[in-house]
Amino acid sequence: MFNCRKVGRFSVSDSDSLHSRNLADRRARMFIEMVAAKQRVRKTPGNIPISEVYKRAVRACPSISVNPRRQQGRPCISGTSIPVHLVLWAVEQHGSIDGALKSYPDLVPEQVKDALYFAELVMGSTETESVSVVTTTTLTA
Amino acid sequence: MSSLQLRLLLDESIPNPLARGILRVSRSAVYVRTHPKLKGKDDHDLAKEANDDRRMIVALDNDYKGISVTAGIIKMNADRTDEGCLLKLFLAFWRSGHRGKAKRRRTYVTNAGFRITNGEEFVHRWQPHPCAHHD
Numbered sequence: 001m002f003n004c005r006k007v008g009r010f011s012v013s014d015s016d017s018l019h020s021r022n023l024a025d026r027r028a029r030m031f032i033e034m035v036a037a038k039q040r041v042r043k044t045p046g047n048i049p050i051s052e053v054y055k056r057a058v059r060a061c062p063s064i065s066v067n068p069r070r071q072q073g074r075p076c077i078s079g080t081s082i083p084v085h086l087v088l089w090a091v092e093q094h095g096s097i098d099g100a101l102k103s104y105p106d107l108v109p110e111q112v113k114d115a116l117y118f119a120e121l122v123m124g125s126t127e128t129e130s131v132s133v134v135t136t137t138t139l140t141a
Numbered sequence: 142m143s144s145l146q147l148r149l150l151l152d153e154s155i156p157n158p159l160a161r162g163i164l165r166v167s168r169s170a171v172y173v174r175t176h177p178k179l180k181g182k183d184d185h186d187l188a189k190e191a192n193d194d195r196r197m198i199v200a201l202d203n204d205y206k207g208i209s210v211t212a213g214i215i216k217m218n219a220d221r222t223d224e225g226c227l228l229k230l231f232l233a234f235w236r237s238g239h240r241g242k243a244k245r246r247r248t249y250v251t252n253a254g255f256r257i258t259n260g261e262e263f264v265h266r267w268q269p270h271p272c273a274h275h276d
Contacts, residue, residue, distance in 0.1 A: 069183040071154065071203050079181055081153040081173075086201060086219060090156060093223045103156035103224065106174060 048125075057121040063114035075118060077111050087115040147240060148212070150191045152200035153180070155217075162228040163199065166235055171196065184208055197243065201227075204247060213259075215248045222252060226272040233271035239263065 054066050054075055065078040075084045082104055090100035097112045149170035151160050160172045171194075173179045179190060188208045191198050197213040198205060204216040215234075217227055234240060234248070234255045246259045254266035 067183065069185055071184065072206060081181075081183065081187075083154060083202070086154055086156070089219050103158065105157055 050122075053122055053125050056125070057118050060121055061114040061118045063111040064118045077107060077115065080106070082107070084115045084118055087112055088119055091116065147244065148194070148196045149215075150179075150187070150194070150196040150198050152187070152198055152203065154201045154203060155199060156201070156224050158224045159201075159217075159228050159231070163231060166232065170199075199231075204249070211245060213243055213245045213247065215243060215250060218249065218251045220252070222272075229271040230267075233267065237265060239265060 051066075058064050058066055058075070063078055064075050064084060066073060066075050070076050070081050071083045076082055077084070077087065087100060087104065087107070090103035091097065091112065094100055094102060097109050100112050101107060101109065146169075147167070149163065149167050151163060151170055151172040151174075153173045155163070155172070155174075157174070160174070164170050164172060171179070173182070173187065179187065182190065184203070184205055185208060188198065188205055188210045190196075192209070192211045195212050197215060198210055199215045199217070201217050202219050205214055215231075217231065219227065222230070230250050230252070234250050237255070239255075239257070242257050242263055246257050249256045249258070252267075252270075254264065256265075257263040
């Protein structure tokens with residue numbers, strides 16, 4: 001009879017001392033934490049950086065621009081310092097494009113629609129990398 | 142004792158209803174959106190104008206990091222709030238008796254309270270929260 005506990009890529013047999021088991025458990029926990037941290041990193045297909053995703057989305061939305069001198073480089077409505085995320089916030093608050101125009105009266109409906117489309121393009125091209133890990137397996141021989 | 146006279150410059154990102162509310166309590170404030178000379182300027186040019194005119198910048202979700210604003214910055218945070226609630230938070234800060242401490246410093250007004258940094262840190266927590274419908 002041989003009992004082996006597998007935690008991630010680390011395994012411990014019954015013959016190991018308590019010290020080495022604790023060490024293996026600690027290493028396994030570290031490994032799991034490392035994988036979890038990696039899972040949290042936002043990736044795009046083919047590891048495209050988010051700046052590239054912005055560039056592609058900007059090409060499709062003429063009312064949106066990205067300028068490092070405006071709003072710390074966040075995507076903004078062209079010619080203004082109104083960031084896209086605040087236009088979305090205004091739409092969320094008022095529940096309509098016309099409502100968002102009450103918050104930012106200088107904008108026109110097409111610019112608000114472009115902000116929504118820009119967000120759609122960015123969100124549609126990002127995904128979270130999924131990694132599967134076997135945490136505990138018991139083998140009996 | 143710091144003077145309570147703060148001259149404000151409201152960034153273009155500040156929504157119109159919030160700006161109108163601030164302009165009611167601070168008559169000397171200037172709103173970039175309605176100012177022909179300032180409208181459309183980028184962060185660096187706006188900071189230069191604010192420095193020349195000795196005005197504190199009030200911005201939403203932008204703290205002008207890396208840009209020198211000598212009179213100070215008040216950064217409001219739009220996270221999970223609406224314009225009405227943001228105005229109440231600003232007014233609570235304005236009437237807290239501590240706004241004089243914000244001169245030439247960075248102030249962060251949030252749902253939890255306000256924090257004045259860039260020197261000796263000052264933290265004030267809302268008790269009770271200025272917005273009645275807040276959890």
